[in-house]
Amino acid sequence: MTDHDEAAAVRPLARAWVERHLDVGERIVGAEALHGGISAEVRRLTIGSRDGGTRDLVLRTFVDTPYEAAAEDWLNREALALTLLAGSGVPTPELVAVDPRAAYCEYPALLKTHLAGRTTLDGEGLEARVPALAGQLVAIHAVRPAERPQKYEALTTPDTVVTPQGADAAAWTAAINVIRRPAPPYEGHFLHRDFQPGNVLFDVLPSGSAGARITGVIDWAGASWGPTDLDVAHCSTTLALLHGPAWGPRFTDAYEEAGGVLAATSGERLYWQVRDALAASEEVALVARAWRESGRTELTTRVVEERLDAYVTSLMDTLG
Incomplete structure (x- = not known):
């Protein structure tokens, strides 16, 4: 796996959990830490298939932050919201899997599809x-x-x-x-x-x-x-x-x-x-x-x- 920085490394239990939710023949081939949030670690995962194709998913993990105690509630809320908004016309990611109590991962986590585009915080436009x-x-x-x-x-x-x-x-x-x-x-x-x-x-x-x-x-x-x-x-x-x-x-x-x-x-x-x-x-x-x-x-x-x-x-x- 090629990491863009050290913070991108996917922990072993989380990696195994993610790969259990991939299609047959897929695996994690890359990861990149995404910055800008304050409550959780967020990584973009590159998923490779046997035919050489790739797609991206997003892994959101609550790790040793002041917000960790709220992780179960927040992840359940997000999972429900993504389910309710599917087909609504509001452009949201699709829920792939959620582990709100860290039953499988090292920390509470949620896996969802990756959307194109970027956040823009500057004044231009x-x-x-x-x-x-x-x-x-x-x-x-x-x-x-x-x-x-x-x-x-x-x-x-x-x-x-x-x-x-x-x-x-x-x-x-x-x-x-x-x-x-x-x-x-x-x-x-x-x-x-x-x-x-x-x-x-x-x-x-x-x-x-x-x-x-x-x-x-x-x-x-x-x-x-x-x-x-x-x-x-x-x-x-x-x-x-x-x-x-x-x-x-x-x-x-x-x-x-x-x-x-x-x-x-x-x-x-x-x-x-x-x-x-x-x-x-x-x-x-x-x-x-x-x-x-x-x-x-x-x-x-x-x-x-x-x-x-x-x-x-x-x-x-x-x-x-």
Whole structure:
């Protein structure tokens, strides 16, 4: 097997498990570590057949991370989501196998098909990608699955928020008070729960080409049932941190322009927007590191903290 780096090596038990789920005559002939995530190891496996042909699969493994305790739940959620979304028109990988309790592999793992395309985190072409992202999210929320996934979880509390050093104290205090209130009523929809540029694959178009075509939506470990505002707020926060605070509301506008429906009042919308932005405060260092590994080397933890502060402040400014 040819590894692109040491991190790509497939552990012996996982290798045996994967190969039990291949077609007759197939075997793993190569592996490449994929970077950019924060919760699991991800590898692209090249599968070779007797006739010399190849295809790719993706192996997702939870290994010694702060998220390992949640692996069983997340892998079961992803497996269910991929099953429910098959044939829905939403471009997702196909589930091959899942080992949520590490009964066969060294660690909890999921095996799925590989989709063409790549994630794009830089600013080039962003004007075209934002409407494409918004339209894709509307399509996800329109899915009516045969089985509802679990109700959404919002784990951030007023006590777990991490206010950045030098942040606007008054704005953050006001924001924290927003999430002390009960959650607004909502109409439930199928949610991705981590819909953002790092989990959306785009066609690699020739330089100068217009438009942006999505080829896949990946990482369904948080798939849930809940308010559309949660998914929209999460993508808005991520865009604000990647590209500047103004991109948060621009995504919200694009979602509505694509036919998406959000909470009825501005106060209800603000609740979900603030809740997601404050949740981001707990993972700034991890997210910033993942983005730097993906090529956005200028996004230090401090830069992301400053953008988060500016975004939270801008949200609270909407209250006048």
